[in-house]
């Protein structure tokens with residue numbers, strides 16, 4: 001089994017380090033880190049360093065490369081770039097995909113599968129959907145810190161093919177992964193939390209603690225979650241008031257000073273941000289289905305990228 005991980009940042013390094021550590025004595029499983037520039041140089045020279053649960057793991061995979069010829073054909077491609085890089089990055093490694101290659105995208109958002117389908121020519125049944133519950137950030141290229149969250153991965157598909165075997169492979173690789181046929185609902189439940197939070201923190205530049213302690217902000221956050229709940233119905237996804245209450249309660253799991261990655265990207269004036277899939281997607285899709293997304297529109301105009 002040849003497994004490529006494309007995007008060795010916060011998420012990709014967590015997944016990559018676990019797989020490399022757990023498959024290091026298995027000659028039939030090759031883990032390949034697909035990365036470029038300083039990340040490639042650093043991991044090639046020093047190995048990948050991941051600090052997780054008080055321990056630092058330093059690991060060297062079978063191969064570190066950005067050359068599709070050297071990488072060759074993959075059985076599984078885990079894509080952990082940000083969503084704005086997804087199309088280009090995966091297009092760059094189209095030669096590493098055979099008919100049977102399984103693609104597992106880990107981006108926040110509900111439309112990664114569509115983004116992939118619009119970028120490459122690949123059997124739709126082999127493109128899965130997934131998400132991960134974690135806070136894990138790059139400290140410097142090749143050096144990553146897992147700051148919180150269980151690292152829980154949910155993945156699945158909505159057709160009749162069975163990918164339970166992939167759950168076994170990921171679990172054997174040290175990952176807390178669960179296969180589900182209800183992956184779309186799980187993606188929307190995560191979106192219910194991440195998208196309004198990203199929009200508000202990026203628009204108002206407030207920490208998660210500042211948001212949680214302010215009743216006016218919390219009321220607005222809840223209204224945005226209701227907008228997500230309404231839009232989800234158009235994708236045959238039912239989100240309940242209980243889901244909203246659970247999403248609101250989740251805020252208390254984060255330290256007061258936490259900022260979202262969209263907020264950090266906007267503040268650093270990064271050329272690219274995930275505003276498109278975390279905020280604009282709600283506005284354009286809301287308009288398409290005639291769902292009122294006034295609070296998203298208000299926050300969207302305040303995010304200047």
Ligand SMILES: NC(=O)C1=CN([C@@H]2O[C@H](COP(=O)(O)OP(=O)(O)OC[C@H]3O[C@@H](n4cnc5c(N)ncnc54)[C@H](OP(=O)(O)O)[C@@H]3O)[C@@H](O)[C@H]2O)C=CC1
Nearest residue numbers: 007008009010011035081082083085089107108134135136
């Ligand atoms: N970090 C977190 O805690 C969480 C993140 N997520 C989601 O996971 C996704 C990934 O986030 P995160 O890990 O934080 O992102 P990072 O920015 O930390 O990592 C993304 C990596 O992708 C690499 N990349 C982009 N394009 C290419 C390419 N063409 N070839 C090779 N490498 C490439 C970047 O490398 P380079 O520097 O060379 O551009 C970078 O190392 C996002 O959708 C995010 O919303 C979800 C849950 C939690």
Ligand SMILES: CC(C)(CO)C(=O)C(=O)O
Nearest residue numbers: 134135194259260261262
């Ligand atoms: C809110 C958080 C930290 C939750 O994982 C996140 O995913 C983000 O900042 O984009």
